[in-house]
Amino acid sequence: MVTIQDITDKLRRGERLTTEGALMLWHEAPLWLLGELATDRKRQVSGQEVYYNRNVHLEPTNICLFNCEFCSFRRREGDADAWYMSLDEIEERAKALRTADITEVHIVGGVHPKHDLDTYCAMIRRVKKALPHVTVKAYTAVEIFYMIRQEGVSVVEGLRRLQEAGMECIPGGGAEIFDASLRKRICPEKCSAEEWLAVHRAAHNMGIATNSTMLYGHIETIEQRIDHLDRLRKLQDESPGFDAFIPLKYHSRGNRLSEAGECSVEEDLRMIALSRLFLDNIPHIKAYWVSYGKATTEMALAFGADDIDGTIGDTTKIYSMAGGVERPTMSVEELEAMVRSAGFTPVERDSHYNPVERYDDDALKQEEDSDEESVIETTETEEIMDNKEISRGPKPTSKPTPTPRPKTTPKTTPKPKSSTSTKQGIVGFYQRYPIISHLILMVILGIVAILLLLGFLKQGTRHGKSIEVPNFVGMNIDEARQVADDESLNIIVRDSIFDVDLPGGTVVDQLPRTSTVRDVTVKPGRKIYLTINAYSRRMVDIPFVAKQTLRQALNQVERAGLTINELVYEPDMTSTDYVLRQYVGGREILPTTKRTAAVGTGVTLRVSYRQDEFYVTVPRLVGLSLQQAKSALWDNGLNVGKIVYDQSVDDIISRRQARVYKQSQSLGSRLGRGTEVTLYLSCDEQLVDSLSVEATKQLKALETKRRKEQEALKAQEGEE
Ligand code: V47
Secondary structure, eight states: OOOHHHHHHHHHTTOOOOHHHHHHHHHHSOHHHHHHHHHHHHHHHHTTEEEEEEEEEEOOBOBOSOOOTTOSSOBOTTOTTOOBOOHHHHHHHHHHTTTSOOSEEEEOOOOOTTOOHHHHHHHHHHHHHHOTTSEEEEOOHHHHHHHHHHHTOOHHHHHHHHHHHTEEEEOOTTOOOOOHHHHHHHOTTSOOHHHHHHHHHHHHHTTOEEEEEEEESSSOOHHHHHHHHHHHHHHHHHSOOEEEEEEEEOOOTTSTTGGGOOOOHHHHHHHHHHHHHHOTTOOEEBOOHHHHHHHHHHHHTTTTOOEEEEEEOSOOOTTGGGTSOSSOOOOHHHHHHHHHHTTOEEEEBOTTSOBOOOOOHHHHHHHHHHHHHHTTSOHHHHHHHHSOOOOSSSOOOSSOOOOOOSOOOOOOOOOOOOHHHHHHHHHHHHHHOHHHHHHHHHHHHHHHHHHHHHHHHHHHHHHHOOEEOOOOTTSBHHHHHHHHHHTTOEEEEEEEEOOTTSOTTBEEEEESOOOSSSOOEEOTTOEEEEEEEOSSOOEEEOOOOTTSBHHHHHHHHHHTTOEEEEEEEEEESSOSSBEEEEEETTEEOOTTOOOEEETTOEEEEEEEEEGGGOEEEOOOOTTOBHHHHHHHHHHTTOEEEEEEEOTTOOSHHHHHHOEEEEESSOTTOEEETTOEEEEEEEOOHHHHHHHHHHHHHHHHHHHHHHHHHHHHHHHHHHHO
């Protein structure tokens, strides 16, 4: 019988939580255990960081065609408290926000009978016209599905038009609960679960990031909640693109489900933790403070949440009308204080979870000065600077426009006396006390001389000083910056990768690298270029690789930042290792398909083989890193089987450093194309090195044997 301990062990080993396991955790796990497990998971994904943003909502109307049981927001046309904003009003509201320093406008509202796709696009355009630098996160999948169907265009075409108008990402609303029978009861007019998922799937395939939600705590069962999470997880496996999941607690005031009441705070915390544990492929879990209130939101941070939403500025009514926070608004200072008091580090993010770096004029000036200095650096630096540099936060234009910090009240300094009166005072003092004045002057000159001398000495010692380059790999970027500061080194984040198993912001590579065989030293102030693990997945174009050799296809797939899911071999009359077709998320990619996928997405290749060339030789894998071993297997027409780490591999960084010490099928053996080979990895250098030496010997022996066989064959042919 499965126990809570079994499930806990599985989760700690990084294994996926099943729906049965989730149900058991829900019913049997103590709250503290859920908090501990979810926090461990959260730390793997986002380390110490908790995100917030500077955002507003725009709710153009509360007039809605749909009449959902749980909704307190909806009004009919003509109702006294119904509102409707014209396009001009929308633009005026957006203009009024120009000084508010926000990075995102979230547009969501009622499905108005007179709105069509063009109106929805026009609303976005008006907002972008007034606030061109702000990201528009617009319309729930329910609204999108409605406008697209009404317009008679495909989902892709509808999304393309919204995107063209300036929509950059899609919020998670409208998901409610996916279970068909319950959906029919609480929101019968809304699009179905399948339709909601189809909109998000299409968006993901187009490279549009979206969020996901679930409305819980009304009349649904826990099984229905887990089923909802399961459908989201499946879609994310198939077509990744969800940035965040937001469990939305049902509020009961002023709607027709009021009798259901509201769930307890304990249940909220369990829900947050379960979401974090179950949705292992969605990076961020948001505790929406407008819904939970400040106290529960702060607690949610100890249950796996890593995002609390934003400043809001009293711009949403969906929650206050249902009994949530009245006039919701929080300053950056309040949001940051909340995160800090929960023991985490607040990070302002943009809509894509990139940290926003704000410059004040002084910091910017310093940065420009140091950049000027770097012009006289070595050619090595110049080459590196040519690489794509990933900036944190809103991309600076050619010359970065300083984004002011939140207005700080200027210090009130006493007004200086006029310079003429000061001059008169000094002259008077000198005339009255000439000897004392001379003494004072000498003391001042002496102090200045000592300070200058100290300055020269410091310069002199700094000049010849060299610093041993610290190993930043494995550190969080903030920690790395701290270490670099202490060592007077300059950190530049030059590139990012995305590894789902690594927390965002973890340093994965550095230049110059450290070495175990020689000291790597640099001068103070030297730039160290870091590659970090991105906070969320980057989208890349899927290359069309069919009709090429397997080698060429593998090259292109890897260069695009994608990986191989599986090589599936098909018998063919004429060729071997020729790619016949390619699939992503179960769908075939054709030359005409313009598709993007998240970095690291797996591509399945169907590859040809001639019957007489079915068998391949297992390559030598011992001593290789996981990535190298994978490439070697695919190059040889084999698949990657299980990946097993020994005890020396105890964290995610060590996984990246581990090397293969054993392979399930020995080097040189013959296997059918497509067979899976299990890889055993370790960080134990001695073990890997000794087995690597063995493997080299084995390889040499095999080569000698093969050479002899060939020579014998040639000799035999010669005799004949
Ligand atoms: O879809 C409506 C919910 C959603 C009630 O993507 C209610 O970042 C509780 O989706 N009690 C809209 N919830 C809000 C939403 C959202 C909010 C914040 C951030 C994001 C994001 C998305 O609000 C609706 C519905 O599920 N809702 N009525 C109610 N009485």
